Amino acid sequence: MISLAGRDILHSWGKFVFTGMGLGLLIGITLSMAGIYRGMVDDAKVLLDNSGADLWVVQKDTLGPYAESSSIYDDIWRGIRGMPGVEEVANITYLTMQVFKGDHDVRAMVTGITPGEVGTPGWPLYLVAGRQITRSHYEAVADIATGFKLGDQIRIRRHHYTVTGLTRRMVSSNGDPMVFIPLKDAQEALFLKDNDAIWEQRRRSAGTPAFNRPGLPDLLDSFMASQSTNPFVNAVLVRVGAGHRPEEVAASIRRWKRLTVYTRAQMEEILVGKLIATSARQIFMFLVILSLVSSAIVAFIIYTLTLGKIREIAVLKLIGTKNRTIVGLIIQQSIALGMIGFVVGKISATLLMAPIFPKYVLLLPFDSVIGFFVVVVICILSSIIAIRAALSVDPAEAIGG
Amino acid sequence: MVNKGIRIEGLKKTYGSGDTAVEALKSVDMYVAPGEVVGLIGPSGSGKSTLLKCLGAVIEPTAGKMVLGDDVIYDDAWKVRDLRALRRDRIGFVFQAPYLIPFLDVTDNVALLPMLAGVRNGDARKRAMELFEALEVEHRAKAMPSQLSGGEQQRVAIARGLVNRPPVILADEPTAPLDSDRALAVIQILNDMAKKYETAIIVVTHDEKIIPTFKRIYHIRDGVTYEEEGEGRAIE
Ligand SMILES: Nc1ncnc2c1ncn2[C@@H]1O[C@H](COP(=O)(O)OP(=O)(O)OP(=O)(O)O)[C@@H](O)[C@H]1O
Numbered sequence: 180m181i182s183l184a185g186r187d188i189l190h191s192w193g194k195f196v197f198t199g200m201g202l203g204l205l206i207g208i209t210l211s212m213a214g215i216y217r218g219m220v221d222d223a224k225v226l227l228d229n230s231g232a233d234l235w236v237v238q239k240d241t242l243g244p245y246a247e248s249s250s251i252y253d254d255i256w257r258g259i260r261g262m263p264g265v266e267e268v269a270n271i272t273y274l275t276m277q278v279f280k281g282d283h284d285v286r287a288m289v290t291g292i293t294p295g296e297v298g299t300p301g302w303p304l305y306l307v308a309g310r311q312i313t314r315s316h317y318e319a320v321a322d323i324a325t326g327f328k329l330g331d332q333i334r335i336r337r338h339h340y341t342v343t344g345l346t347r348r349m350v351s352s353n354g355d356p357m358v359f360i361p362l363k364d365a366q367e368a369l370f371l372k373d374n375d376a377i378w379e380q381r382r383r384s385a386g387t388p389a390f391n392r393p394g395l396p397d398l399l400d401s402f403m404a405s406q407s408t409n410p411f412v413n414a415v416l417v418r419v420g421a422g423h424r425p426e427e428v429a430a431s432i433r434r435w436k437r438l439t440v441y442t443r444a445q446m447e448e449i450l451v452g453k454l455i456a457t458s459a460r461q462i463f464m465f466l467v468i469l470s471l472v473s474s475a476i477v478a479f480i481i482y483t484l485t486l487g488k489i490r491e492i493a494v495l496k497l498i499g500t501k502n503r504t505i506v507g508l509i510i511q512q513s514i515a516l517g518m519i520g521f522v523v524g525k526i527s528a529t530l531l532m533a534p535i536f537p538k539y540v541l542l543l544p545f546d547s548v549i550g551f552f553v554v555v556v557i558c559i560l561s562s563i564i565a566i567r568a569a570l571s572v573d574p575a576e577a578i579g580g
Numbered sequence: 581m582v583n584k585g586i587r588i589e590g591l592k593k594t595y596g597s598g599d600t601a602v603e604a605l606k607s608v609d610m611y612v613a614p615g616e617v618v619g620l621i622g623p624s625g626s627g628k629s630t631l632l633k634c635l636g637a638v639i640e641p642t643a644g645k646m647v648l649g650d651d652v653i654y655d656d657a658w659k660v661r662d663l664r665a666l667r668r669d670r671i672g673f674v675f676q677a678p679y680l681i682p683f684l685d686v687t688d689n690v691a692l693l694p695m696l697a698g699v700r701n702g703d704a705r706k707r708a709m710e711l712f713e714a715l716e717v718e719h720r721a722k723a724m725p726s727q728l729s730g731g732e733q734q735r736v737a738i739a740r741g742l743v744n745r746p747p748v749i750l751a752d753e754p755t756a757p758l759d760s761d762r763a764l765a766v767i768q769i770l771n772d773m774a775k776k777y778e779t780a781i782i783v784v785t786h787d788e789k790i791i792p793t794f795k796r797i798y799h800i801r802d803g804v805t806y807e808e809e810g811e812g813r814a815i816e
């Protein structure tokens with residue numbers, strides 16, 4: 180027996196290849212969407228990995244520092260350092276803001292790191308170029324995704340920084356590239372006001388009798404000074420010593436201070452389960468919509484192809500072809516279309532879409548396998564209308580009048 | 581009594597029901613012996629195609645009796661369960677329009693039928709080639725149907741009707757697209773096939789050139805058949 184489906188495809192291969200390519204682009208988008216979700220999860224994990232921390236100590240009852248704002252005093256780390264099982268502690272600040280270079284600006288997560296050396300929690304572990312921050316002010320290490328180069332002068336709020344080192348794939352959970360600066364600079368940047376704002380605040384404070392008492396001329400000055408320094412950080416990163424369980428250390432910090440402490444697993448749960456949950460739902464909706472659109476397209480194409488063959492199907496029935504053979508003809512063509520679409524989709528997602536997409540796209544082989552089976556199922560389901568049309572063809576049509 | 585060929589007794593076919601009912605066949609009686617080619621002639625709308633469709637098990641008659649060979653296939657109801665297998669194994673169709681499958685080449689258009697009946701691909705194609713030689717289209721065996729002239733397509737369609745060597749061949753205006761030489765050649769082939777394989781053949785036609793070749797003719801008018809002696813002229 181010869182393959183009717185195969186012969187038909189060879190005969191009208193142009194039609195199949197072109198519709199297959201159209202379908203393939205849709206499948207490519209679908210695979211890329213899944214890749215975007217995987218990329219977001221991976222970004223979150225990379226962020227946690229790169230922090231070098233086992234525990235995150237944050238403001239009580241907050242989901243800080245990534246998913247919610249958290250603010251704790253910058254001397255809390257002293258108390259934590261002495262606790263059993265704690266090997267290293269470091270303050271850290273995170274602030275997503277615009278970083279300027281000349282006229283153009285880049286959205287980045289500015290990270291204030293505690294002075295120290297490589298291995299201090301919060302520090303970037305590997306540089307792809309240049310050196311780590313060595314001075315306590317006005318130096319920065321930037322991720323190459325910012326587009327900055329070694330030696331660039333960048334501006335964060337009112338201060339200028341020199342880029343001394345570059346990292347790769349150091350991103351926030353939103354995919355914004357990270358820029359590391361010394362902690363003190365970051366704390367200042369968090370609170371730094373422009374000159375007008377300072378002037379305006381002084382005017383308001385001077386007008387408030389409580390701060391401007393005739394008998395205490397220094398009060399206003401010291402109040403203003405307290406307003407322009409910032410004793411807060413977002414979190415304390417803790418590294419647990421070998422032989423200690425992070426959960427136990429976390430429990431003792433919780434007991435001792437009015438603070439919330441998260442382990443790595445809890446932090447991941449917050450990032451994946453809460454922070455990117457909304458995006459994940461949106462992506463899932465897109466996946467559903469794209470699947471429906473793809474099904475509709477496959478169904479329409481297969482239905483049209485089948486309608487174009489109604490007379491041939493009538494002849495096949497007249498000469499005694501079994502329904503099974505006719506159903507097979509349609510399903511095989513549908514699956515062939517899906518195969519072409521999948522191959523085109525996989526190639527376009529890998530070579531075309533993922534590289535140019537402005538977000539990290541992680542294409543997992545596992546997702547491709549699932550995608551493959553979904554495509555096959557969709558193709559089979561989409562053939563149902565066409566199959567019904569084919570089975571209702573009257574062989575008498577082949578004889579005519 | 582005869583027990584081979586085609587026998588039809590009191591066949592009726594009414595399309596639709598109530599006010600819109602059309603009595604296409606009122607009372608058809610017909611007999612075609614094995615090895616015989618019979619002409620079926622009648623004005624447009626007289627029921628010729630309807631009769632072929634009933635006999636070909638494509639539409640269901642309303643009443644009457646049809647016998648193929650030794651088997652009663654219809655007696656006020658179908659007496660055969662698998663009509664598709666009946667068509668495949670025992671009836672060859674040749675239509676006015678060739679209706680070849682456009683995505684199969686000429687050989688496979690014909691060889692498909694024996695293949696569907698379980699014959700091996702090589703043997704099926706060999707059978708097709710034998711018919712192509714008889715029908716003088718063997719040089720087009722590898723062509724696609726769209727590359728053939730109307731007459732060539734029709735001869736391929738005839739080969740398709742003959743390839744399974746069915747005991748019955750039903751041909752609805754098979755010579756319409758052919759010139760008179762080709763038309764006569766086709767009738768000659770049908771006659772040869774009828775003799776060689778003991779096939780009973782019914783040819784519906786309007787074609788003045790071929791009508792004189794039939795030994796026996798059935799006229800059909802308003803759904804009723806009348807038998808008539810034909811000229812039975814030899815084809816040179
Ligand atoms: N499917 C159908 N439904 C209703 N009436 C039909 C149907 N097919 C045919 N008829 C009617 O039955 C009658 C016989 O039709 P049939 O097609 O058998 O004629 P015919 O002899 O083949 O005509 P022609 O020479 O024009 O092909 C006609 O009156 C036709 O209108």
Ligand SMILES: [Mg+2]
Binds near residue numbers: 579628629630
């Ligand atoms: Mg007709």
